[in-house]
Amino acid sequence: MTKKVKFGPAGNPLGYKGKTPQVCDFLADKGLDAYEYQATYGVRISQNPAQELKKNSIKNGVLLSMHAPYYVNLSSADPAVIERSIERLVQSARAAEWMGAYRIVFHPGFYTKYTPEEALKKCKESLETVLEKLDAEGIKNFTFAPETTGKKSQLGTLEEIIDICQSLDKFQPTIDFAHLYARSGGKIKSREDYHQILDILDNELDIDHLHCHFTRIEFGDSGEKKHHILSEKEYGPPVKPLLEVLKESGWNSTIICETPLIDQDALRLKNCFDNMK
Incomplete structure (x- = not known):
């Protein structure tokens, strides 16, 4: 039986002139059913507009997620950086509870001077502190979603993300297929490659519910370089095999589009998926 796959943009649609709490009206009118709120440079949404956004998403049947600030490094050698990163994730969980976001996406950190194993250990210790602080505040309605990362200097291989999610309660992965593609040097090419990723997760x-990101991506020796639009087919990863595998695999999924044409390409992805036999 085919399960439901939802599609939406990473952030407010291009050309959208309205306020964020009403953005799901716009998305639903376009035929999209997911939205990832971007707290890229800090959590700046307050309780009332966040709760309005929640109501608007429920009214329109749009599934809400949230991307935590990019300035998070939970494996830093600097205790002050870790402290600020922990606070940013606490702020994110607080806002996510207000807005009813089903996932809080975040980038775990960088290896810097540490081995991957040491960096992963520091990251998980930092996340345990996040959970302790949230418990003390009584914040309970959240699921953190560490993201597979695209640069080889970043903590965030598929195996590392799985380890984090196995080690801590209320954690589920964000699978960024473009990041995996860039990090592997372009090794995702076929249905079998996507099946392998999903089989490992399973x-x-x-x-x-599998939370995903997708874009065309340009990469170099160190990994991710630049996002590209769907029509730039000289860049990977391939789109159709992923959608075919998700359609057949039995996963309830959300795909958040991160191309420069975030909402337009999200709709292209949805239409391609809906038109598959």
Whole structure:
């Protein structure tokens, strides 16, 4: 039986002139059913507009997620950086509870002077502190979603993200297929490659809803360089095999589009998926 796949943009649609709490009206009118709120440079939304956004998303049947600030490094050698990163994730969880976001996406950090194993250990210790602070505040309605990362200097291989999610409660992965593609040097090419990723997730984690990011991506020796639009087919990863695998695999999923044409390409992805036999 085919399960539901939702599609939407990373942030407010291009050309949208309205206020963020009403953005789901606009998305639903276009035929989209997911939205990832971007707290890229800090959590700046207050409680009332966040709660308005929640009501608007429910009214329109749009599934809400949230991207935490980019300035998060939970494996830093600098204790002050870790402290600020922890606070940013606490702020994100607070806002996510207000807006009813089902996932809080974040980038775990960088290896810097540490080995990958040491960086992962520091990251998980930092996340344990995040959970302790949220428990002390009584914040309970959240699911953190660490993201696979695109640069080889970043903590965030598929295996590392799985490890984080296995080690901590209320964690589910964000699978950025473009990042995996860039980090691997372009090794995602076929249905079998996507199946392999999903099989690993299925074997290692209990996932009720798979949260994904997608874009065309340019990469170099160090990994991710630049996002590209869907029509730039000289860049990967391939679109159709992913959609075919998701349609057949039995996963409830959300795909957040991160191309420069965030909402237009999200709709292209949705139309391609809907038109598959």
